[in-house]
Amino acid sequence: MNRIHNLFTTKKDRVLSIYxxxxxxxxEDTVPVMEAIQAGGADIIEIGxxxxDPIADGPTIQESNMxxxxxxxxxxxxxxxxRGFRAKIxxxxxxxxxxxxxxQYGMEAFCKKCQEVGIDGLILPDLPMQQYLDDYKELFEQYGLVNTFLISPQTTEKRIRQIDEHSSGFIYMVSSHGVTGAKSGITAEQISYFERVQAMNLKNPRLIGFGISDAETFSKASENSNGAIIGSAFIKTVKNSKNLNExxxxxxxxxIN
Known part of the structure; x- marks a missing residue:
């Protein structure tokens, strides 16, 4: 069983994914950062x-990409x-x-490498669902890769149910329309959207991302989903760090505490 499936089988709430x-x-900070994320207590590591041209990302993550x-x-x-990171992670x-x-790398070569090193899943924001179903679903499954789709407040119920039908890991709930970035607090409008999706009783777990940055926003997101994803706020911590591990x-x- 995929590690993502195992995680959500054993942990139903307050799942924290760190991007x-x-x-x-x-x-050369890639693997040391992963080790520190795991040691800190995060449940999922998301490697960007x-x-x-990272279209879904705000200035903080764009800058880190550059x-x-x-x-x-x-x-x-x-x-x-x-190579070999699974000895520690x-x-x-x-x-x-x-x-x-x-x-450019080659989709099959990419999937094969992911399996070789120990990657469990993919998040490809600009991969259309129909292209995934027509061209890549069998390939992803062949190499044991769980594909994650994104939904937003603008996503229709029909589309959400379609995504739920064709997902097997978790659904990435974008908390608001726009790009990634730490924001102050969660609005009543966002909570209404979280509750609306929760009431749909989807078969896949949901993690909320975009604007989650601290204990308060993580807890609020976790009340209406299985947990949350933190990206921009974590990147800022890394950027300003004097001692990465600590x-x-x-x-x-x-x-999380």
């Missing part, structure tokens, strides 16, 4: 593959860094990226 950009702040690319990060380099690991660099663990502990 970071591979090769940021320094090129740097891309020059720095990582300037550092020399590429998919080839990332897979080299990830036991939590589920998903890779978040955009289609362009993956297609600061990462301290930040995650501040969110």
């Amino acid at each position: 970071f950009t591979a090769g940021f702040p320094a090129l 593959v740097p891309y020059s 720095v990582a690319l300037e550092n020399g990060m590429s998919l080839k380099k990332l897979f080299e860094q990830l 036991h939590v589920p690991v998903v890779m978040m990226g955009y289609l362009n660099p993956i297609l 600061d990462i663990q301290s930040y995650i502990q501040s969110v």
Whole structure:
């Protein structure tokens, strides 16, 4: 059974996924950051593959993408860094990226490498569902990769149910229309959206992302889903860190305790 499925079988709520950009702040920080995320108590590690035009991401993550690319990060380099990481990392690991660099690498070669190093799933925001079903679903399943789709407050009930039908890991609930970025608090309008989706009784667990940054927003999101994803606020912690290992663990502990 995939590690993502195992996680949600044993843990139903307050699941914390942490996003970071591979090769940021320094090129060789990828695996040390992963180790610190796990040691801090996060449940899922989400590796961001740097891309020059990350359309779903706000300024903080965009900047980390640029720095990582300037550092020399590429998919080839990332897979080299990830070789053997499963000797130390036991939590589920998903890779978040955009289609362009993956297609340049070769989709089957990419999926095969993901399986070789121990990646559990993919989040590809610009992969249309129909293209996934027609071209890639069998390939992902062949290599044991769970695909995660995103929904937002603008997503229709019909579309949400379609996504739920074709998902097998978790659904990424974007908390608001727009791009990633830490915001102050969760609005009544967002809570109404969370409750509306909760009432649909979907078969897949849901994690809320975009605007989750601290213990308060994590707890509020977890009241209406299985947990949350933190990205921009974590990237800011990494950017300002004087001691990556200590600061990462301290930040995650501040969110979950």
